[in-house]
Amino acid sequence: MPLYDKTFQIGDLVPAHGIYEIFHTQHLLAQQVVLFKSEKFPKCSRCDFPVTFLLHHELRALDYVNDLDIRIPLTELPIQSGSASLDTTLPLSNEI
């Protein structure tokens, strides 16, 4: 299966350097994140609900950066600032 058709979950190994789209209905996370090959897909910093990732664009140039010791693996996806009021952990039916 081509990488671009595959979805990935929290804890899966990142198969290629690239920009990944983030799908998470519980919280407003960044729409995309840059992840490095062989890192693990990060979790939401706010909850343990599933996060799904889809490769948006492979970044082969990052092969060169990965050797530099400047990359701190991302383990949690930060909530977008100003999204506190958009917390949808509660059922939508509770909204006015």
Ligand SMILES: [Zn+2]
């Ligand atoms: Zn969340």
